[in-house]
Amino acid sequence: MTKIGYARVSTIDQDFEIQQERLKAEGCVIVRAEKVSGASRDGRTELATIIEFLREGDELIVTRLDRLGRDTRDVLNIVHECEQRGAFVTILDPRVSTRGEMGHVILTVLGMVAQMERRFIKERQREGIEQAKSAGRYKGGKIRIDxxxxxxxxxxxxxxxxxxxxxxxxxxxxxxxxxxxx
Missing domain, CATH: 1.10.10 (Arc Repressor Mutant, subunit A)
Structure with a gap:
């Protein structure tokens, strides 16, 4: 059984070092990381590599569920793919594992909460932008790439x-x- 860690942050400005340290402390032999949005599975090549690499008895570990994904269907599909390979998924905070039936229920609920949280964030962002536009303060997003x-x-x-x-x-x-x- 191999413990494989997956760390993810959404933007270039963010750092996944804390996630990587926690995963290594949890006993992960391999830790893969990427800087990409968790809104969908598009462009998440490190995660795809991990899932492809998983063998019977292996364990995919993430620090929080939102690191795995922010869409309930994506999270459940990832868990399903891992299980098809005979592997387990473990979330460290809060500690939940697919080793038991209750873990599946909790992961489903947490996935729905993560998706709802993402919608709330986008809604607040949209409201803030509209408010800034009406006040004449909105200049658009910062250009990150030339x-x-x-x-x-x-x-x-x-x-x-x-x-x-x-x-x-x-x-x-x-x-x-x-x-x-x-």
Missing amino acids: YKKIQQLAAAGVGATAIAKQLGCSRMQVYRVLNAAN
Whole structure:
């Protein structure tokens, strides 16, 4: 039985070091991490790799359920895929595992709460933006990536990995910018 940890943060500005340390302290032999939204499974290649790697008796461990996903259906599908491979899923905070039937019920409820929380966050954000717009204070989101710089570097023959490293973003973001330009 191998314990495999999965850490995730949503934005480049965030750090998953605390999650990784906690997963290692929990006995995870392998810890994979990525910076990508948990709203859906799109672009979550590290998670897909872990699920593909899972063997009978292995355990996928995450610090909190929202690290696994913020959509109830996605969370339940992830759990189902793990179980199809004979593996278990364990959430550390609050401690819940799919080793027992009660764990499935609790995970389903927690998944619904995470999804509802995400909706509330988006709603509050939308209300705040509308309020700022009506007061003339809204200037739009902060530009995080220099699209023109990515295109210039790519045109000069610089690879996606080097561009991502130079600009402090992910390769996936570089590819998205380049695909959008084509």
